[in-house]
Amino acid sequence: MAKPLRVGLAGVGTVGGALVRLLQRRREDLAARTGRDIAVVAVSALSRGECGPGLEQAAFYNDAKALAAEGDIDVFVEAIGGSDGPAYAGARVALSRGLPLVTSNKAMIAAHGLELAALAEANGASLSFEAAVGGGIPVIKTLREGLAGNDVRRVSGILNGTCNYILSRMESEGLPFDACLAEAQKLGYAEADPTFDIGGFDTAHKLAILASLAFGVKIDADAISVEGIQSITLADLAAADELGYRIKLLGVAERTAKGVEQRVHPTMVAKSEPLAQTMGVLNAVTIDADAIGSLTLVGPGAGGDATASAVAADICDIARGDVAPAFGRPIGALEDGERVPMQRHEGGYYVRMSVVDRPGSVAVFAKRMGERGISLEAIMQKRSDMSASASGFVPVVLITKATTEASIREALELALADGVVREKPQVIRIERA
Amino acid sequence: MAKPLRVGLAGVGTVGGALVRLLQRRREDLAARTGRDIAVVAVSALSRGECGPGLEQAAFYNDAKALAAEGDIDVFVEAIGGSDGPAYAGARVALSRGLPLVTSNKAMIAAHGLELAALAEANGASLSFEAAVGGGIPVIKTLREGLAGNDVRRVSGILNGTCNYILSRMESEGLPFDACLAEAQKLGYAEADPTFDIGGFDTAHKLAILASLAFGVKIDADAISVEGIQSITLADLAAADELGYRIKLLGVAERTAKGVEQRVHPTMVAKSEPLAQTMGVLNAVTIDADAIGSLTLVGPGAGGDATASAVAADICDIARGDVAPAFGRPIGALEDGERVPMQRHEGGYYVRMSVVDRPGSVAVFAKRMGERGISLEAIMQKRSDMSASASGFVPVVLITKATTEASIREALELALADGVVREKPQVIRIERA
Numbered sequence: 001m002a003k004p005l006r007v008g009l010a011g012v013g014t015v016g017g018a019l020v021r022l023l024q025r026r027r028e029d030l031a032a033r034t035g036r037d038i039a040v041v042a043v044s045a046l047s048r049g050e051c052g053p054g055l056e057q058a059a060f061y062n063d064a065k066a067l068a069a070e071g072d073i074d075v076f077v078e079a080i081g082g083s084d085g086p087a088y089a090g091a092r093v094a095l096s097r098g099l100p101l102v103t104s105n106k107a108m109i110a111a112h113g114l115e116l117a118a119l120a121e122a123n124g125a126s127l128s129f130e131a132a133v134g135g136g137i138p139v140i141k142t143l144r145e146g147l148a149g150n151d152v153r154r155v156s157g158i159l160n161g162t163c164n165y166i167l168s169r170m171e172s173e174g175l176p177f178d179a180c181l182a183e184a185q186k187l188g189y190a191e192a193d194p195t196f197d198i199g200g201f202d203t204a205h206k207l208a209i210l211a212s213l214a215f216g217v218k219i220d221a222d223a224i225s226v227e228g229i230q231s232i233t234l235a236d237l238a239a240a241d242e243l244g245y246r247i248k249l250l251g252v253a254e255r256t257a258k259g260v261e262q263r264v265h266p267t268m269v270a271k272s273e274p275l276a277q278t279m280g281v282l283n284a285v286t287i288d289a290d291a292i293g294s295l296t297l298v299g300p301g302a303g304g305d306a307t308a309s310a311v312a313a314d315i316c317d318i319a320r321g322d323v324a325p326a327f328g329r330p331i332g333a334l335e336d337g338e339r340v341p342m343q344r345h346e347g348g349y350y351v352r353m354s355v356v357d358r359p360g361s362v363a364v365f366a367k368r369m370g371e372r373g374i375s376l377e378a379i380m381q382k383r384s385d386m387s388a389s390a391s392g393f394v395p396v397v398l399i400t401k402a403t404t405e406a407s408i409r410e411a412l413e414l415a416l417a418d419g420v421v422r423e424k425p426q427v428i429r430i431e432r433a
Numbered sequence: 434m435a436k437p438l439r440v441g442l443a444g445v446g447t448v449g450g451a452l453v454r455l456l457q458r459r460r461e462d463l464a465a466r467t468g469r470d471i472a473v474v475a476v477s478a479l480s481r482g483e484c485g486p487g488l489e490q491a492a493f494y495n496d497a498k499a500l501a502a503e504g505d506i507d508v509f510v511e512a513i514g515g516s517d518g519p520a521y522a523g524a525r526v527a528l529s530r531g532l533p534l535v536t537s538n539k540a541m542i543a544a545h546g547l548e549l550a551a552l553a554e555a556n557g558a559s560l561s562f563e564a565a566v567g568g569g570i571p572v573i574k575t576l577r578e579g580l581a582g583n584d585v586r587r588v589s590g591i592l593n594g595t596c597n598y599i600l601s602r603m604e605s606e607g608l609p610f611d612a613c614l615a616e617a618q619k620l621g622y623a624e625a626d627p628t629f630d631i632g633g634f635d636t637a638h639k640l641a642i643l644a645s646l647a648f649g650v651k652i653d654a655d656a657i658s659v660e661g662i663q664s665i666t667l668a669d670l671a672a673a674d675e676l677g678y679r680i681k682l683l684g685v686a687e688r689t690a691k692g693v694e695q696r697v698h699p700t701m702v703a704k705s706e707p708l709a710q711t712m713g714v715l716n717a718v719t720i721d722a723d724a725i726g727s728l729t730l731v732g733p734g735a736g737g738d739a740t741a742s743a744v745a746a747d748i749c750d751i752a753r754g755d756v757a758p759a760f761g762r763p764i765g766a767l768e769d770g771e772r773v774p775m776q777r778h779e780g781g782y783y784v785r786m787s788v789v790d791r792p793g794s795v796a797v798f799a800k801r802m803g804e805r806g807i808s809l810e811a812i813m814q815k816r817s818d819m820s821a822s823a824s825g826f827v828p829v830v831l832i833t834k835a836t837t838e839a840s841i842r843e844a845l846e847l848a849l850a851d852g853v854v855r856e857k858p859q860v861i862r863i864e865r866a
Contacts, residue, residue, distance in 0.1 A: 022582050022724055029649070032766040033581050033758070130579075136725040138579030145755075146563075146571030148466055149455050149745025216462070274731055277710050291455055291742035292569040292732060298707050299728035309724035312582025322578075322755040325466070333465040 004037040005319045008073035008099075010044045010064035010090050011080035012051050015104050015131070018304030019079065019311050024054050026312070034319035042071040044090070064090030068097070075100045075318050077311060083107035095119040095127065100323065102314040104131030104307050110205035110221045113212070114334075117326040126323035128314035133206040134159065134283045136306030137299040138313065143213040143287065144328040150289035152214040154254040156431060159206040161281035161301045162190045162197040163229050163249040167266075168279040171237050171246065177230065189281055199228035200249060200264040207251030207262060212327045214253060214287070215260050217337030219327075224251075225342040227265040236426060239352060239397045240268055243378060246276040250431060259338025261345060268350050268430040274298065294433070343406040348377065348432065351400070351412070353425035354393035355381075361420040362396065368414045372407040374400050393422050399430065437470040438752045441506035441532075443477045443497035443523050445484050448537050448564070449512035451737030452744050457487050459745070467752035475504040477523070497523030501530065508533045508751050510744060516540035528552040528560065533756065535747040537564030537740050543638035543654045546645070547767075550759040559756035561747035566639040567592060567716045569739030570732040571746065576646040576720065577761040583722035585647040587687040589864060592639040594714035594734045595623045595630040596662050596682040600699075601712040604670050604679065610663065622714055632661035633682060633697040640684030640695060645760050647686060647720070648693050650770030652760075657684075658775040660698040669859060672785060672830045673701055676811060679709040683864060692771025694778060701783050701863040707731065727866070776839040781810065781865065784833070784845070786858035787826035788814075794853040795829065801847045805840040807833050826855050832863065 007023070009016055020040055023030065031037050042059040043051055044067040051060070061067040064086040068076050076094035078101065080087040087108050094101050095116060103109065109116070109129045120127040130140045134157070143152070158164050162184055169180040181198065184190035196202050208221040229249050240247050245268040254261045269276040274296040278284040283301025288294050300306035317323070327334060355361050362381065369376065378399040400408065408427065415421045440456070442449055453473055456463065464470050475492040476484055477500040484493070494500040497519040501509050509527035511534065513520040520541055527534050528549060536542065542549070542562045553560040563573045567590070576585070591597050595617055602613040614631065617623035629635050641654040662682050673680050678701040687694045702709040707729040711717040716734025721727050733739035750756070760767060788794050795814065802809065811832040833841065841860065848854045 018724075025723075026582055026584065029584075029762075030582065032649070032762040035763075137728060138575055141574065141579050142571055145750060146574050146746050147742065148749040149459055149463065149742050151459065151462075216465070272712075274707065274710065277707065279705075289742075290458075291451075291738045291745070293736075293739055295570060295730070295732035297728070297730055300726045303726075305724045306726060309580065309582050309722075312724070313579050316581040317578060320755075320757060322753075322757070324753060324755070329462075329465040330468075 002036045004039055005315070006041040006072065006074045007038060007077055007315065008042040008067050008071040008075065009040050009077045009079065010067055011078065012043055012045045012055070013079065014304040015307045015311065016079035017052050018308035019077070020052060020054050022305070022308045022312050030316060034316050036319045038315060038319055042067055042073050065093050068093035068099070073099065075102060075315060077315065078103040078105055079311070081105055081107070083111040088112060091116055092119065095123055095125050098123040098125045100126040100128070100318045102128045102311055102318070104129070104311055106132040106205045106209065110208045110219060113209065113219045114331070118331045120326060121331055126318060127326040128317065129209070130314050131307045131310035133209050134285055134297070134299070135301040135303060136309045137283060137285065137297045137301065138310065139210065139285045139297055140213065141313070142297065143210065144324055147287060147289055147292055147295070150291045152255070152287060152289045154252065154288040155210045155214045155285065156250050156252040156275065157210070157285035158248055158275055158278050158283050159203045159251050159301065160197055160249060161283060162194065163203070164278065165189050165281045166198070167229060167232065167247055167249065170232070170234060174234060176234060177232060198230055200226040203249060203251045203264045207253055207264060211253035211260060211262050211337070212334070215255055215337065216329050216334055217260055218334045220337055220339070223337065223339045224262040224264060229266050231426065232266050235395065236352060236428065239380065242380065243399060244271055245269060246271055247428065248275055250275065252431060256340060258344055259340040261340045263342060263345065266428050268428055270433065273433055343404070345405040346402055348402055348430035349400045349408050350397065350428040350430055351425050352395065352397045354422040355396045356420050356422070357392050357394045364418050364420045365415045368411045368418065372411040374403045374407055374411055377401050435469045437472055438748070439474040439505065439507045440471060440510055440748065441475040441500050441504040441508065442473050442510045442512065443500055443520070444512035445476055445478045445488070446512065447737040448740045448744065450485050451741035452510065452512065453485060453487050455738070455741045455745050463749060467749050469752045471748060471752055475500055475506050498526050501527035501532070506532065508535060508748060510748065511536040511538055512744070514538055514540070516544040521545060524549055525552065528556055528558050531556040531558045533559040533561070533751045535561045535744055535751070537562070537744055539565040539638045539642065543641045543652060546642065546652045546759070547764070551764045553759060554764055559751060560759035561750065562642070563747050564740045564743035566642050567718055567732070568734040568736060569742040570716060570718065570730045570734065571743065572643065572718045572730055573646065574746070575730065576643065577757055580720060580722055580725060580728070583724045585688070585720060585722040587685065587721040588643045588647045588718065589683050589685040589708065590643070590718035591681055591708055591711050591716050592636045592684050592734065593630055593682060594716060595627065596636070597711065598622050598714045599631070600662060600665065600680055600682065603665070603667060607667060609667060610665060631663055633659040636682060636684045636697045640686055640697060643718070644686035644693060644695050644770070645767070648688055648770065649762050649767055650693055651767045653770055653772070656770065656772045657695040657697060662699050664859065665699050668828065669785060669861065672813065675813065676832060677704055678702060679704055680861065681708055683708065685864060689773060691777055692773045694773045696775060696778065699861050701861055703866065706866055776837070778838040779835055781835055781863035782833045782841050783830065783861040783863055784858050785828065785830045787855040788829045789853050789855070790825050790827045797851050797853045798848045801844045801851065805844040807836045807840055807844055810834050
């Protein structure tokens with residue numbers, strides 16, 4: 001058997017702790033799989049007391065950077081989190097030393113992944129981040145290796161379990177957004193400040209990483225148009241249901257004639273699609289590509305054990321000596337992705353609005369749509385909602401055929417100016433298979 | 434750039450032809466990904482005329498074995514099919530020469546995988562067969578690498594698109610088995626002799642491969658209990674629907690206290706499960722394991738392009754120098770899986786039968802179940818079927834709680850002998866998440 005693989009682990013929280021337990025529990029099998037014993041021989045944490053069982057023999061550092069710089073280790077595993085600070089400092093030092101870096105840190109990879117990959121390349125090290133996207137789902141390996149022969153057209157995914165939990169609960173229990181968010185917070189699925197999750201920013205970090213792997217473009221998190229789920233109402237969910245859709249917060253990266261579109265927004269997904277059937281805290285990613293057609297992976301997007309599963313897989317690859325380029329291709333082969341502004345997005349739209357309850361108001365609105373070349377696929381006008389009617393407005397929901405974001409926004413602006421529509425209409429993009 | 438990877442391709446049919454086109458179409462990107470140019474430099478086929486565009490410069494052999502033995506190649510790709518014959522002969526010769534072998538041949542791997550892996554190991558070659566299971570779905574890589582840190586509890590999958598197409602059509606169109614089979618044959622989804630598919634044997638081949646990877650046991654296709662879908666009726670599908678299930682032909686390999694169970698049979702799957710939602714010719718595999726929890730992959734299980742995608746991924750791994758052991762662990766580390774006879778299977782059962790339409794007959798039957806310790810979870814007795822009632826029998830459907838295969842079979846034998854049940858009841862196993 002080859003010499004052991006000595007792991008230096010920075011961070012012994014939920015993910016780090018689960019990893020230590022996994023490596024102990026599976027030690028024999030991992031040695032059989034990789035031909036090497038894999039052991040955590042050094043750790044960093046704020047204090048020795050944080051380290052759980054199994055780390056008694058490990059060298060201790062109270063600083064990730066010191067562990068990376070001085071640890072007698074073969075691989076540096078970063079499980080601290082945060083785009084900068086000790087995680088980033090440790091990562092840079094480890095790669096500069098030529099140590100392979102394994103991380104579960106989506107924020108750091110989204111912000112600094114390109115620079116870290118370049119540093120890895122320059123120092124003959126490797127950079128692995130399976131756990132950064134989709135938790136335990138091996139989506140990075142799938143894009144980088146499993147679908148290596150494919151020209152990817154689109155990657156779309158439910159990448160944030162908190163949002164999916166809230167939307168699933170709203171739909172199944174008929175509870176409004178705020179109640180479901182409070183429930184998610186109580187269950188530990190959402191942070192006290194939930195903005196990062198429900199605002200779509202966590203999804204955007206992960207999407208930026210997937211887009212780079214899928215399309216061979218440089219990571220560009222700032223290129224992503226981001227909308228969260230805060231504005232989704234029970235009325236939207238009910239209308240979606242009636243029209244054969246579910247509403248999911250998707251991250252979508254898509255190659256178009258104009259460049260690579262990257263967007264995060266609540267999305268109407270046909271109920272027959274695997275993404276629509278993914279409920280609760282689960283994550284799912286669908287990859288559409290020329291050879292494979294369509295592939296969907298569904299699994300746990302978070303949690304210590306699932307994330308540790310992904311980290312362990314990266315460690316095993318390193319133990320076997322398998323080090324694919326971090327983003328599938330060498331840094332020099334990555335292209336500058338052409339940013340496509342959201343205004344140029346083409347697709348179908350769901351629009352829900354309050355229309356003035358008088359003859360001809362829908363006609364005025366329809367005319368504005370027609371002027372912008374927008375064809376309607378479906379229109380639902382319900383008079384059953386008496387309170388709405390009594391207020392002088394009736395709810396109207398419509399589904400457009402493919403049009404551009406700019407066209408739909410202009411048509412709605414004009415309708416507002418015409419005075420036939422009350423307030424800002426709800427607009428949700430439709431994603432078709 | 435490293436020296437080119439010279440591919441020798443045996444077989445230029447659906448898969449081989451699609452592979453040639455893929456390697457040409459993606460040549461530049463594959464070179465960026467692997468650091469090497471990948472080119473088919475030699476082929477074998479029955480005649481030169483079979484070779485499509487792009488193979489004009491390739492050396493031609495009319496015998497796979499000759500290509501494997503004499504070809505000036507770095508990797509031997511077998512796309513002929515069949516467990517023995519030229520595919521097997523070529524594979525053996527290539528591995529004996531120390532050439533990496535890539536194959537899409539599930540029949541050959543199910544029959545000779547262990548021997549070929551040993552041959553590979555002895556000659557410092559590699560054996561790759563991503564395309565042998567689940568077509569384009571990277572399930573081999575996922576089990577071998579992506580979930581390397583997991584203790585797998587169960588692998589269950591829809592592994593035959595023909596069966597899934599037929600069951601999906603029966604359900605959606607209300608057409609009987611024979612009509613849907615004829616339709617599948619017309620569309621080219623089923624062979625003229627469909628026994629291999631609908632009898633469950635194709636699924637069994639694939640399951641044997643997955644079980645070896647999942648549990649580190651030697652491939653043992655003969656250990657698999659196999660039942661096909663021929664006996665499934667519209668009455669079963671209707672009852673399943675009412676009870677919240679769909680019927681799928683699953684291959685299931687499961688680690689139990691008694692050993693590794695391997696079975697292929699029509700299965701009741703709760704509609705909320707991803708496997709139940711997989712319709713048409715799609716394949717899907719769910720892997721339950723300690724760290725990941727549950728992971729499902731859904732995609733195309735057949736077709737030239739999807740299969741070529743998997744073959745290309747294997748070739749890319751070889752080009753990058755990544756050669757994991759064929760079954761995840763070295764041959765010496767694979768265990769003899771303890772065979773578990775189907776009679777010892779434990780689980781819930783669906784039973785549909787015709788019960789004599791007279792007072793007490795259900796009680797007689799229920800007594801027999803009770804004697805064998807079988808608890809019922811649900812019972813449906815419908816008198817709406819007038820023709821059945823007029824015949825003196827009424828259809829009864831019941832769902833049992835967990836029991837053993839032996840118990841349920843005995844209870845049904847006794848009920849038949851009691852004369853309260855007509856003919857052999859329909860028995861379908863229930864798979865719970």
